[in-house]
Amino acid sequence: MNDSRENHSTGSYVEPRVPSITGFGQRKINGKPKIVLNYSLEKCNDNSGTPKIDVCLRLKPRTFSIPSNEVDTLTILSDNTVACSSGNAREDVIEYMFSSVFGPEVDQKKFFDTWIYDKVLRFLNGNNELLFAYGTTNAGKTYTIHGNLNDPGIIPRTLLLVFNTLNNKLMAQCKYKPDKVIAAHILDENLIKVEESFRNNILNNWCNEKIQEGLKSSVSQIDEGQTIHSMDHLTNNDITKMFDLIKDVDNVTLDHGDVFYTVWVSYSEIYNESIYDLLVTCLPKQKRTPLKLSLDQDKNVYVRDLSHVFVRSAEEAYKVLTFGKNNLKIASNNLNKCSSRSHCIFTMKLMRVENVENPKTAVISSISFCDLAGSERLKKTLNIGDRLVESKNINTSLLVLNKCFSVLRENQKRGENNLVPYRESKLTQIFQTALTGCNKTGISMAVNVDTSPSLFEETKQVLFMSAIVRSITKSKTKTISKPRPSFVIWTANNCKNIDQTKSKLNSINEDENLDESNTEEEPMISYNDFEIRLKEEQTKLRQHLLSEFRVILDRNEKFYKEQKAASIKNRTEIYENKIKRLKDFYLEEIKERDEKLANFQSNPVSLNNHENDNKSTMENYEFRIGELEVQNEELLAELNALKNTQDMRHEELNAKNQEIDNYKIMLKEATTEYEQLEAVINEKNNRFDEIYQYLDEKDLEIERLTGSLEAKDNIITDMEQHQEEMITEAVEKQILKYMDEKLNTILSLENKIEKLQIKNNKYKETNSQIFQQYSTLRKQYLIMSKTLDEYKNSNEINSKLSVIFNYFFFIEKDLEIAKLQKQIEELEFKLKEVEVTEKKPMTKSIGILTDLSNIGSPMTKSTGILTDLSNIGSPLRYQTEYEEKENKIVKSESKSVRKCRTAKKDKKNLMPSYTLDDKMLDEAIDNIPYSTRKRKLFDSKSILAESATVPSDNILDSIPTPSRALFQISKLRVKK
Numbered sequence: 001m002n003d004s005r006e007n008h009s010t011g012s013y014v015e016p017r018v019p020s021i022t023g024f025g026q027r028k029i030n031g032k033p034k035i036v037l038n039y040s041l042e043k044c045n046d047n048s049g050t051p052k053i054d055v056c057l058r059l060k061p062r063t064f065s066i067p068s069n070e071v072d073t074l075t076i077l078s079d080n081t082v083a084c085s086s087g088n089a090r091e092d093v094i095e096y097m098f099s100s101v102f103g104p105e106v107d108q109k110k111f112f113d114t115w116i117y118d119k120v121l122r123f124l125n126g127n128n129e130l131l132f133a134y135g136t137t138n139a140g141k142t143y144t145i146h147g148n149l150n151d152p153g154i155i156p157r158t159l160l161l162v163f164n165t166l167n168n169k170l171m172a173q174c175k176y177k178p179d180k181v182i183a184a185h186i187l188d189e190n191l192i193k194v195e196e197s198f199r200n201n202i203l204n205n206w207c208n209e210k211i212q213e214g215l216k217s218s219v220s221q222i223d224e225g226q227t228i229h230s231m232d233h234l235t236n237n238d239i240t241k242m243f244d245l246i247k248d249v250d251n252v253t254l255d256h257g258d259v260f261y262t263v264w265v266s267y268s269e270i271y272n273e274s275i276y277d278l279l280v281t282c283l284p285k286q287k288r289t290p291l292k293l294s295l296d297q298d299k300n301v302y303v304r305d306l307s308h309v310f311v312r313s314a315e316e317a318y319k320v321l322t323f324g325k326n327n328l329k330i331a332s333n334n335l336n337k338c339s340s341r342s343h344c345i346f347t348m349k350l351m352r353v354e355n356v357e358n359p360k361t362a363v364i365s366s367i368s369f370c371d372l373a374g375s376e377r378l379k380k381t382l383n384i385g386d387r388l389v390e391s392k393n394i395n396t397s398l399l400v401l402n403k404c405f406s407v408l409r410e411n412q413k414r415g416e417n418n419l420v421p422y423r424e425s426k427l428t429q430i431f432q433t434a435l436t437g438c439n440k441t442g443i444s445m446a447v448n449v450d451t452s453p454s455l456f457e458e459t460k461q462v463l464f465m466s467a468i469v470r471s472i473t474k475s476k477t478k479t480i481s482k483p484r485p486s487f488v489i490w491t492a493n494n495c496k497n498i499d500q501t502k503s504k505l506n507s508i509n510e511d512e513n514l515d516e517s518n519t520e521e522e523p524m525i526s527y528n529d530f531e532i533r534l535k536e537e538q539t540k541l542r543q544h545l546l547s548e549f550r551v552i553l554d555r556n557e558k559f560y561k562e563q564k565a566a567s568i569k570n571r572t573e574i575y576e577n578k579i580k581r582l583k584d585f586y587l588e589e590i591k592e593r594d595e596k597l598a599n600f601q602s603n604p605v606s607l608n609n610h611e612n613d614n615k616s617t618m619e620n621y622e623f624r625i626g627e628l629e630v631q632n633e634e635l636l637a638e639l640n641a642l643k644n645t646q647d648m649r650h651e652e653l654n655a656k657n658q659e660i661d662n663y664k665i666m667l668k669e670a671t672t673e674y675e676q677l678e679a680v681i682n683e684k685n686n687r688f689d690e691i692y693q694y695l696d697e698k699d700l701e702i703e704r705l706t707g708s709l710e711a712k713d714n715i716i717t718d719m720e721q722h723q724e725e726m727i728t729e730a731v732e733k734q735i736l737k738y739m740d741e742k743l744n745t746i747l748s749l750e751n752k753i754e755k756l757q758i759k760n761n762k763y764k765e766t767n768s769q770i771f772q773q774y775s776t777l778r779k780q781y782l783i784m785s786k787t788l789d790e791y792k793n794s795n796e797i798n799s800k801l802s803v804i805f806n807y808f809f810f811i812e813k814d815l816e817i818a819k820l821q822k823q824i825e826e827l828e829f830k831l832k833e834v835e836v837t838e839k840k841p842m843t844k845s846i847g848i849l850t851d852l853s854n855i856g857s858p859m860t861k862s863t864g865i866l867t868d869l870s871n872i873g874s875p876l877r878y879q880t881e882y883e884e885k886e887n888k889i890v891k892s893e894s895k896s897v898r899k900c901r902t903a904k905k906d907k908k909n910l911m912p913s914y915t916l917d918d919k920m921l922d923e924a925i926d927n928i929p930y931s932t933r934k935r936k937l938f939d940s941k942s943i944l945a946e947s948a949t950v951p952s953d954n955i956l957d958s959i960p961t962p963s964r965a966l967f968q969i970s971k972l973r974v975k976k
């Protein structure tokens, strides 16, 4: 929609806007302002994808540039939409959409927190970020990037956030240094020294400068609100104060494990289409050496030999930046006192190293801030000489940047693959890798605009470009080339590095005219076949260059042809229109005059009446004609100017055609070479495809193995659970079994106790029987003693006889007592035996019981049982009771036995000399005649027992010895 109109409004240095006269005939005279274009909204909806580039708009406060009576050219409609109008009611109003719109009231902190903070976090997490500040001159780009001492911009805030976050994880020594895009060096002692001295050189230089300046800043009284441009105006104190102002930045915690970080910064500028290292100082009047661009093995573009300085704090990094600013090209123009004359790029590289002592892997991320020089209108900046050349270069590089974005957008829109003209300017070439999306760089663009009506055209152009940038969406299709992993490639140290750094230190700049393709250093890891690869890369590069040349030539040729045709057509139309309008106008005027003349001739009275009027009308007409003639002359002058411009364009076109012809010749030569190389490239491509396929297969295998590993892990977890359950079950079973065993033991013990009780009862019975027997014997003994007394008292002879009888009776009784005694001894022995045999199981059972009581909680059951057992009355108690009773019996027994024994002993003592042996006794008895009563007495012991009385102990003393008894008996026998 309205494409032609858009084209008209997008005039620029190379593609001139249609001269203002064009608008003359096209202006709407009446009617309300009409929204004619919602480019961004419309295009984004078309594509319905996420914008690839995060584009925000920042408006400069009007107090700085616009007189209060002028109307802003931009109106903020919402958080992300603005309307653009010249303030002229007849002009169209155009709406533009951005990711965010920051009004003039938004300060640096809010801008940083809202738009930059997340990007810095992504950088800290290993992503690459690229931030552009884009806009017309004096629109506030440098202010946004650097800010001032009162309100620092995004770089100081980023530095503070980064160093506050890394804090104690920063390496003290610069042992590891990033190289190219994803490579890195491990520096040896010498290289570390060189790096340190380069760094100190910059930092000390900074301090010396301060001393020399004698705190110049305080004297020079720099405006604190002025954008910071170089260290000449800064002191250490200023920097500390500035960082103090922003120290309340929200810090973050990184969870990357046991890693350490190093931070390196670089600062470069693209001035007049050459790249310069801002951290390298030149001797006075010495020409600066431009740096070359190179490709690494992954075709990532990098600036060869650009210095990187190791920094340990935000302050140090900022000092390095301000040191670089000293070398920056700035100049004053009609619009900006300190206008940037170059595009400058400040880059911070973060290197995350794992296993610091012996690093195998590391991750490098970078964040670049590109402060683009402002697009300029020569008419307004009034630049001449060097400034004019700078302006042209600035505008050209910005134009190429715009072209790149336009081609990217068109390619996406039409599904084409037209070559993007990155190589047409150094600016686009440097960021080619980021813009193509090869290393997954997050690109952001802060569009700064000055809402002054005098800059309406420029602002409109900037907004239009921003809309195109924003309409480029993230590609959903898979890229053909696989992105490399984010790990760095450790490259070998070589003397070249030392030399390069030394040369920087000595500020000796050699003009190295190296071929861009011949720059690679030999990597140590993964690329042993580097040399072969290098050749391949060279071939590829040539091929790439050839194809790019061809496309550029074709496109340029086509572009200029179209431009020429369109321009001629436009101009023809414009001039035809203009001539026609002028013709019509004058015809109308003549017609009116003729009419009036005719009226006057037909009515002479009115001629008199209106003579004076006509006079004045004529005067007016004459004046008007004069005006128109002047206007006509002006227009003719403008026409001539335009013709001149057209001629200039023709000349330019011819020059370009000449250039194209030259390119064509080059192309022809290159085509031949290209065809030869194509075969080799195809072969290599096939090889790469195979490798990628192989890698894919390996990836799949790893995925499969990871899957099976997970499955096995699950099985092991299940098995472990099962095992645990089984162990618990087994333990429970064992406890139950043990309890059962113990219960059985208790039951068997109970049985034994019962049996013991029975035995005990039996013994008690036996004991009482023995006691009864003993009592009977005692009774008999007492009876016999009584009888013996009676005998003694009644008849002496009888008593003497009875003594003899008793003597034998006693002998018999002694035998009986001995027998009983033996029985008792046997019983005692048996009792002891029982005691011994029963005590053993008892002790055993006591042990078992103790064991049982020692068993823990699962034995509560057995504890119950034990309590029951203790209530039963232990077998030991029975035993003790039994023993006590037994002892009593034995005691009482032994008393009587002892008595008997004593008596027997006494008897023995009494009758030692009267010992009667059996033979003598038998002989004595034999001598007693059978007929006698006495002999009967000897024959019938039972009769004797019945009639005999047991002699008392004192009676025994008077008992005669057997020999005496025999003697007395014999005497008796003689007497009779």
Ligand SMILES: Nc1ncnc2c1ncn2[C@@H]1O[C@H](COP(=O)(O)OP(=O)(O)OP(=O)(O)O)[C@@H](O)[C@H]1O
Residues within 6 Å of the ligand: 059, 060, 061, 064, 104, 135, 136, 137, 138, 139, 140, 141, 142, 143, 144, 225, 226, 227, 336, 338, 339, 340, 341, 372, 373, 374, 375, 448
């Ligand atoms: N948002 C803002 N708040 C306060 N002052 C601002 C703001 N934006 C710009 N300025 C002031 O406007 C002036 C010009 O800004 P600056 O130098 O940043 O412009 P520029 O876009 O970088 O210009 P050039 O492209 O010419 O270098 C400075 O004095 C700056 O302090």
